[in-house]
Amino acid sequence: MAYLRSQNRSGAIPAGPVPADSSDPQVIFPGPMPGSYKTEAIVLRSIRYGEADRVLHLYSATRGRINAIAKGSRRPKSRFGGRLEPYFRLDLVLHEGRGELATVTSAATVAAHPELRSNGPALMAAARGCDAVLRLCDSEEPNPPAYNLLCRYLDGQEPPSGVSPFPVVDGAAGQATALAFRLKLALTAGFSPELSSCARCGESDGLVGFSGAAGGVVCAACERGGFELSPAAHRFMVEALGQPLAAAPSAPERDLRQVDRAISETLEHHAHVRLRAAA
Numbered sequence: 001m002a003y004l005r006s007q008n009r010s011g012a013i014p015a016g017p018v019p020a021d022s023s024d025p026q027v028i029f030p031g032p033m034p035g036s037y038k039t040e041a042i043v044l045r046s047i048r049y050g051e052a053d054r055v056l057h058l059y060s061a062t063r064g065r066i067n068a069i070a071k072g073s074r075r076p077k078s079r080f081g082g083r084l085e086p087y088f089r090l091d092l093v094l095h096e097g098r099g100e101l102a103t104v105t106s107a108a109t110v111a112a113h114p115e116l117r118s119n120g121p122a123l124m125a126a127a128r129g130c131d132a133v134l135r136l137c138d139s140e141e142p143n144p145p146a147y148n149l150l151c152r153y154l155d156g157q158e159p160p161s162g163v164s165p166f167p168v169v170d171g172a173a174g175q176a177t178a179l180a181f182r183l184k185l186a187l188t189a190g191f192s193p194e195l196s197s198c199a200r201c202g203e204s205d206g207l208v209g210f211s212g213a214a215g216g217v218v219c220a221a222c223e224r225g226g227f228e229l230s231p232a233a234h235r236f237m238v239e240a241l242g243q244p245l246a247a248a249p250s251a252p253e254r255d256l257r258q259v260d261r262a263i264s265e266t267l268e269h270h271a272h273v274r275l276r277a278a279a
C-alpha cells in the first residue's frame with residue numbers, strides 16, 4: 001500500500017500542531033488547533049498497524065476518502081473503545097500532519113449498527129457496499145450524495161425499529177437492493193449507464209442489448225460486442241435509479257444477473273474499477 005510505504009519514508013506524523021508563525025510570541029490560536037478538522041465519516045476498512053495502532057480507510061461527509069491512523073487504539077484502555085471498526089458511523093476530529101495519513105484525535109459514535117454484525121447476510125451486504133465505495137469513490141473531493149447513500153444503505157440493513165426496510169435475506173430480494181445501491185453509487189460517481197437511448201447511435205426504440213464499452217443500452221444494429229438485455233433488466237435499472245433505495249424494485253434472478261453484468265462492465269470500461277460480485 002503506497003501510503004504505508006511513504007509513511008515509513010517520511011517518518012512519524014507530527015504529534016502536535018505546526019504554528020503558521022512560531023517566531024511571533026503574540027500569535028495565539030483560538031478554537032481548534034491548526035491542521036485539525038471535524039467531519040462525520042463511515043469506517044470502510046480498519047487495519048491493524050504496528051503494535052497498538054489502526055489505519056482506517058474512511059469515507060467522510062465533507063472530504064471524500066480519508067486515510068487516517070488512530071494511535072494506541074488497540075491498547076486495552078484506549079479512549080477510542082471498540083468504535084473504530086468497519087460500518088461505524090463516527091463524528092471525528094482529525095489532524096492533518098505532513099504524512100499522507102491524518103491522525104484521529106477524537107471519535108464519537110453516530111451509529112454503531114450492532115444488529116448488522118450479528119446478521120450474516122446483512123454483514124455481507126455491508127461489506128460489499130463499503131468495498132464498492134472504497135473502489136469507486138477514491139477522490140478527496142466531497143461527494144455528499146455518495147456519503148448519504150452509503151449511510152442509508154447501512155441504516156437499511158439495521159433500522160432502529162429492528163424491522164429492516166430492506167429485505168436483507170439471501171436471494172433475489174437482497175440482491176435487488178445491493179444492485180440498486182451500486183447503480184445509485186455509480187450515478188453519484190459520474191458513471192451511470194445510458195438507459196434512455198442507444199449508447200452508440202441514439203436510437204430510442206428496440207433497445208435489446210447492453211454494452212459496457214458503449215456505457216449503456218444498445219439497439220439491435222449496435223448490439224455487437226454487447227450482450228442481450230431483457231426488458232425486465234432494463235426496467236429494473238431505470239426504476240432503481242428513479243426510486244429511493246428503500247423502494248428498490250424487484251426482478252427475477254435471471255434479469256438481476258444481467259443488471260449485475262451491465263453495472264460491472266460499465267464500471268470496468270469507464271471507471272477502470274472491478275467490483276466484487278454484488279451478492
Ligand SMILES: [Zn+2]
Nearest residue numbers: 198201219222
Ligand atoms: Zn444503436
